[in-house]
Amino acid sequence: MGESGYGLLDRTLMEKITERWHHGGVGVILLHVERAGSAELSALRQWMERERRLFWHYRMDHDHYFLLGRQREDVRLDRLIVQSTESLREYLRQANASGMQEGAGYAIGSSAIYPSGVGRSAESMIYGALKEAMNAVSRTLAQQAVGRSKARMETSPIEQDPIGDAFQIGALAKPIPVFDVKTRVSEVGKLFEMNERVQGAVIVNGNRPVGLIMKEKLHQLLAGPFGIALYWNRPIEKIMDDHPLIVDADTSVESVSQLATARDHAKLYDVVIIKRDERLLGAASIRSILECMTNLRTEEARTANPLTGLPGNASIVREMQRRIAEGRPFAVLYADMDFFKWFNDRFGFSQGDALIRYCASVLQEETKRLVPDGSFVGHIGGDDFIVMADDWQGEALCRAMLSRFDGGVAAFYGGAEDLNVSDRSGRRVDQEGVSLSVSLVRWDGERPVTPENLSQAAASLKKLAKGRRGSAYVSGGVFEMHRGEERNQRGASHGYETTL
Template identity: 85%
Template sequence: MEEIGYGLLDRTLIEKITERWHHGGVGVILLHVERAGNGEMAATRQWMERERRLFGQYRMDHDHYFLLGRQREDVRLDRLIAQSATALRECLRAAQRSGQHDIAGYAIGSSAIYPSGVGRSAESMIYGALKEAMLAANEPLRHPVRGRNEDQDETVVAAQTPVGAAFQIGALAKQIPVFDVKTRVSEVGKLFEMNERVQGAVIVEGQRPVGLIMKEKLHQLLAGPFGIALYWNRPIEKIMDDHPLIVDAESSVESVSQLATARDHAKLYDVVVITRDERLLGAASIRSILESMTNLRTEEARTSNPLTGLPGNASIVREMQRRIVEGRPFAVLYADMDYFKWFNDRFGFSQGDALIRYCASVLQEETRLIAPDGSFVGHIGGDDFIVMADAGQGETLCRSVLRRFDDGVASFYGGADNLAVSDRSGNRVDQEGVSLSVSLVRWDGDRPVTPENLSQAAARLKKRAKSMRGSSYVGGGVFEMHRGEERSQRGASHGYESTL
């Protein structure tokens, strides 16, 4: 097998791949290892010796990318990659069972590179495939870490980072070497040579980060003609990246992920510098950011409501916290159907599910029309829903949702004449059919608030909305308890009480 390189993608690697992708594409298999110098690579070498389609290897820190060239007579590329990845996994498992090697945590991901006819550059396509393989390797700590506890004869399994723990990018900050702008290149180079695991350093002026130097880029620069003679004794500020990605610790992982992956390809794997109060806190690798995002998305899919497909409670709390951190005013709509139990008992659970889906579609469609930018619709559970939008759009959205709900709910009664409603105790109430109650809570962005404060205010206001006949909404501030209760207005078909 030809060794392609370590560090940055270079022209040689691109040429090797483009030479081989015309026979149905090139396969990419990623092996991520938790620490350098463990037994994974010893086991992997056995797989490499057997894998006749392997033509190249590319390494970046703890990520090892293996490139497979498909031949004309081979099975489809996706099947070929799957078979090869399975073989690699079996080699690692065999090494674990034999006890010959110390196998730490690892993850395997894969992707494919196909020739494109839409004008994408080869470099762009290769970077995209490498990133896709990285995202696919989203369970590095779920593989057993073979080791022996001195007191117990059992397998030790690595602990997993709780999903959602890295909501803010500051939670992913790790220590990174720091150098002053006037430090000589030689000092930085010596640090990299002495510390294999150090992949970059932040350059500061005082306590403020102003630049970044990555090991691979420094090595590439010094390896060029007269590189050492030109740069070895110069200040690091002359060759540093003076426009690295620097983010505040309270920025969301989602927003940082978008910024990091939108960078130029040459910076795609550079660490993200994290500050607090404009002082250096640490740095996060692109792998840790994408891994955190993958875990968050997996949790969102797991907790989404199976009936409506809308985000569930974990995502709702995370979205609410994100908006609070950003400090911009926003509105929370808490919607709840009145006498839904009566409807379920009268028309059956199937129709009840259909009515819940209808309510979800009303909220989604009206929110898209009135608050299309940055809005959020979630399903708390049962017949309870939540919407978050800009503060100025809340009241219009409430009125539109109530009108749309009432216009369409009659179709779920199947032409029934008697729609007299009874409460949970079986007592008749002064209402016909199901209605919708909405509480509208506005936060001004100034007074400190928590998701619990917002939830409590929404529940309080919703209780008042449910005391009104028909579909209605009640609005108020987060911390208002009774102010404005004497001001109540009702429309012909939609009641509302405003304390804003």
């Protein structure tokens, strides 16, 4: 084995990689160990001692990064990585008598760094390889999380989904050391020396976070010829990053993930500072953010409606929560086909499925046409759909959807002439064919609201829309009384009803 490093993407590491990749590349292995006991740590040390190609090892919390240098007589790099990865797995499996399996405490990802091509810097390729390994570990952890979630559902079907809890970045906040801006660099350096697992510290002015210092960056600064002499007794504010990524606790994990991964390579692994009411709440590592995003994507794919592929109920609730947290006015459109049961009974389930897919395409295409950015279309189930968009776009969306639906639904009747429909009791209704009812609920972004409030208002307005003949929509605010409700004794429309 070579040597252990103290940082990722530092200059020494760059030099060691470029020294070795001319023999066919460098292998990257990332090991995430959630619960490492003495047996696992001993097995890891044994593997490192016997892996003769290992020349760099770096540990960050639960993550171990290994770099392997290919030698002239070795097999191809991709095979070499597979062999070394399997060897590592075998050591971990043998770490305890029960035969520890991947999924019971660890995950492994790997990638390769090949000699630089034209126009690509060493930093760029190393960054890409590390990110690929991180994504592989995230996918494994996400699969494990889904498996644990399914197991919990079998024993406790009402247990709350932990993935949904982490939709806002505040749920990922962890404690982090804090120093005042006037603290000397020497005090911060001593903390890092005494605490191996501490990777960074937040710098505050009063209670307000204003900067960040990462252990790796401090070590690099002090390692220079005059580093200690120049900085050791100076205030930490002189060398801190005074433009770190600071986000509000209510910001969505997805938004933070986009901001974090868009940072310069030099800041990619810096923690994200989380605040609430301008006070420090904690910090989240890029590792935890990417893992949460992978879990969210996996959950979205698992709960998507199989007929239309649209997001299901879990994603719908999270989208509502995200919009409410942002505090901007938005509209919820709740769409439901009228007399769909009659259509199913007369034309068959296959045509019924085709009609549901047609309705989904109408909502998707019209929403994309009128609201290309910032909209959401979900499938609640059966013939019920939901659309979310900015408040001012709601009326136009309703009119376009109803017009488009009515213009194409006739094709599903196969030329049938008698289209007089009947309700669920078999009674004739004064209408021909299937129609679409939409409720349009507006929220002003000010009065406190919950997804339950929005759903109840949408259901109430949809009943009014279904009372109209043909396709129609009815609009109103979340907390307004609508015609037919108990306290609205005169049944006035308040100008909220609109019919095509």
